[in-house]
Amino acid sequence: HLSLRRQRQMCIRDRYKMECMLLMNDLRIEKYLFQSKSIDDLISNNAIFLFDSACLLSAYQWKTPILNQVKRIVVNLNEEKRLKFSLQVIKQFSIGRLTQIQDQIRTIDQEISSLDSTQFLDKPASIIENTKSYPDAIAKHKTFLRAQEFYKKQLVNIKTQLSDLVLHDDFVTFLNSITKNNIIDFYSDEKLNKLYTEANKRYLNGLPFGNQSSDNDLSGYEDYIIWHDILSLNQNIIFVSDTIKKDWTNISIDGRVLSSNTFLTQEFFEKTKGHYFAQMTTKELIAHWDLD
DSSP: OHHHHHHHHHHHHHHHHHHHHHHHHHHHHHHHHOOOOOHHHHHHTTOEEEEOHHHHHGGGTSOHHHHHHHHHHHHHHHHTTOBOBOHHHHHHHHHHHHHHHHHHHHHHHHHHHHHHTOOOOSSOOHHHHTSTTHHHHHHHHHHHHHHHHHHHHHHHHHHHHHHHHHHOOHHHHHHHHHHTTTBOOOOOHHHHHHHHHHHHHHHHTTOSSOOOOOSSOOGGGHHHHHHHHHHHHOSOEEEEOOOOOTTTEEEOTTSOEEEEOHHHHHHHHHHTTSOOEEEEOHHHHHHHHHHO
16 A cells, blocks of 8 residues: 555656646747737736836926826725835935936036126127117116026025925835835845846846946846846736836837837746736826726
8 A cells, every 4th residue: 555655646746747847848938939918918917017216216307297197006006916116126216316306406506607607798888888779788687687586596496495305205205105015025135146146147148137247336237136026026017117228128220119128028928937027108007097
């Protein structure tokens, strides 16, 4: 009886191994022949949404109605437990946000400086003073100076508001409430070093993702960390991104995005055992929710 039971267990084990091998072989073949599902199909099948940092940074360029609409969509996805964030995206957003604020403050300072250098004819020659248009020009100049002073005060107010954003930003508060339970992974230094090694191998083999980093600058591997996070979810994924990068997308000669990078969709399909990866822009996301 023991020998029969042992033989039966071996048969079950061997059959399981065979089924797994056949499944993996099917996936290896199918990854080259499968057709990606449409965005609508993926949304209907409870795909998980992720946003890239450029999309989050766009919040500082959207008008209030658009921003509120995107926030409502994000809240809805969070309530449906269909929202995840890569910690790498949050890091990129944090750095990019401060850079944007600093750039805008610098631009305002330059504009104020250009206003301070504006001059009129200080001591005009008599021939100018005796022209019929001179008195009218003086009056217009005084009006201009008053308008310029008002404009300058408004610029100073805007600069103050931008500076205040560093310490208190409603959008950052919103993100903090949404992301705290939705971060995919918090990497240890050991795990990060492992990912950097993997990314370097991909780079040397000409695979996404792409910019080789130096020992002191690991920014070239940031997208690979995000991709690793996406793969780890092992579910259908919709990545919301407003940037065009060749590592992420197939791009036409005239610069249009044709689809997600074919290698990535194939890799995703194989490594997640049959799941699908797709991308959409914020504009497409809003349009879809408007239809709903």
